[in-house]
Amino acid sequence: MHVMFRCKIKPTEVERNLALLRELYAQLGEARPQGLRYATFQLEDGVTFVAFAELAEGTAVLGQLEAFQRYRSTLEERCEEPPVMTTLSEVGSYGFR
Template identity: 50%
Template structure:
């Protein structure tokens, strides 16, 4: 299952969000959970972010949710977002040279 999550943080909290995300990615590199692909993009250099998560089974139960760093990140979003995370389930129609 693949999902896209989009959210926006207040301008004064962009660097905090990036730092929290870097901690999540450092933990993912250390733990290396199987069956998970996770990418986050900062849009146009502003405070909007887009994450694409692919996992086996239910993405809500994806392995990164168990990381303490992800839980800290998710808790912070509740406080710093101007646009709350919106989840969109993706159903791939085609692909060219994607990994």
């Protein structure tokens, strides 16, 4: 399954959001969960973040991580606009994997 997640963070919350993402990626680096590929990008406006996740079928490893739970638990209060999650259907790719 491929998922794209987009959120626009309040300008006053960007540093907090970045700190929480650093914690998440540190924990991912330690846990090295199988069946998960995950990347987050900060757009040039500085407040919009886009994450892409590729999850093996039946994989719920991301939601089990403490750092991800912390990130998600305060996301609504950090957002200027509600977060949007979209399931993606791959048409093709080159060198992406």
